[in-house]
Amino acid sequence: MADGDDANVATDPRPSxxxxxxxEGAGAxxxxxxxxxxxxxxxxxxxxxxxxxxIFGLSGIVATLxxxxxxxxxxxxxxxxxxVATIAAAALPPVLHGIRLxxxxxxxxxxxxxxxxxxxIFLLQLFNVITRYTNDWFEADILFGExxxxxxxxxxxxxxxxxxxGVKNGINxxxxxxxxxxxxxxxxxxxxxxxxxxLLPFLxxxxxxxxxxxxxxxxxxxxxxxGAGEWPAGWRVWETWEKSPDxxxxxxxxxxxxxxxxxxMWTAQVVAEIIKTGFVIAGRDDLGDVSGGGETPLRIE
Numbered sequence: 001m002a003d004g005d006d007a008n009v010a011t012d013p014r015p016s017x018x019x020x021x022x023x024e025g026a027g028a029x030x031x032x033x034x035x036x037x038x039x040x041x042x043x044x045x046x047x048x049x050x051x052x053x054x055i056f057g058l059s060g061i062v063a064t065l066x067x068x069x070x071x072x073x074x075x076x077x078x079x080x081x082x083x084v085a086t087i088a089a090a091a092l093p094p095v096l097h098g099i100r101l102x103x104x105x106x107x108x109x110x111x112x113x114x115x116x117x118x119x120x121i122f123l124l125q126l127f128n129v130i131t132r133y134t135n136d137w138f139e140a141d142i143l144f145g146e147x148x149x150x151x152x153x154x155x156x157x158x159x160x161x162x163x164x165x166g167v168k169n170g171i172n173x174x175x176x177x178x179x180x181x182x183x184x185x186x187x188x189x190x191x192x193x194x195x196x197x198x199l200l201p202f203l204x205x206x207x208x209x210x211x212x213x214x215x216x217x218x219x220x221x222x223x224x225x226x227g228a229g230e231w232p233a234g235w236r237v238w239e240t241w242e243k244s245p246d247x248x249x250x251x252x253x254x255x256x257x258x259x260x261x262x263x264x265m266w267t268a269q270v271v272a273e274i275i276k277t278g279f280v281i282a283g284r285d286d287l288g289d290v291s292g293g294g295e296t297p298l299r300i301e
Contacts (some may be wrong), residue, residue, distance in 0.1 A: 047096055057080075060072050099187055099272075103157045103210065103272040107265060108168065110162070111168075128148060156255055160261075163265070163266045164265040167269045196274055200270055210259055218254075219253065238251045241253030
């Protein structure tokens with residue numbers, strides 16, 4: 001019986017508890033965990049965006065209590081509601097991830113429109129060139145000044161639509177030979193902090209400046225009605241828009257107002273980037289990502 005037991009022990013492929021423990025210990029020392037996948041205890045329950053929103057809300061409360069002469073002490077109700085909603089969403093990773101996917105879908109759609117506009121610009125300019133050299137062959141004037149306005153408006157629209165798309169796909173300029181040497185966690189921290197502290201406040205400021213400009217471009221008169229402001233009466237609102245200096249004098253109100261829309265798309269995509277990099281910081285690589293920067297540093301000539 002003892003010989004049979006010895007034989008079973010000798011042929012049993014399963015390692016003993018001591019052997020398994022030793023193997024796990026050896027594996028732990030020989031293969032350290034990736035810093036990008038290790039969940040930070042501080043962000044285990046609340047996304048870093050939630051902590052940033054909480055700090056912003058506390059700053060607003062302090063500024064209001066001390067009656068500072070700053071915008072943060074005079075925030076409208078909807079901004080307070082947005083801050084609270086951001087903190088609540090930060091505690092629900094699926095909700096935050098869904099918001100990010102919705103924003104990126106809009107940015108992707110804008111990028112596809114920009115690609116179509118590239119062909120529109122090519123055809124418009126081709127028409128301009130052809131009619132410029134063949135106009136003398138016809139009795140009627142076939143050189144339309146409106147095509148020149150449409151070409152530069154389409155060119156401007158291409159860039160305005162492409163900003164958010166470029167941020168989403170990480171094609172914005174970086175110091176690649178330096179950036180590529182950073183770990184994924186360090187890249188996430190750099191993008192998260194710089195987007196939150198520097199870029200996002202700039203975009204919010206840009207939206208505040210561009211909102212009245214967009215309204216004025218579409219015919220809004222802020223001096224009318226004793227300073228209360230007034231939109232043009234009637235449905236022929238384009239008659240109040242600024243005209244292009246080119247022949248044909250197309251209205252430029254829509255392209256001017258779209259600058260505000262482009263900044264809005266840019267702001268939303270930066271928020272999506274903050275969500276993505278925040279998930280990487282929180283150890284959720286399944287929901288996060290870091291855009292831009294190749295694995296191989298670029299050659300410097």
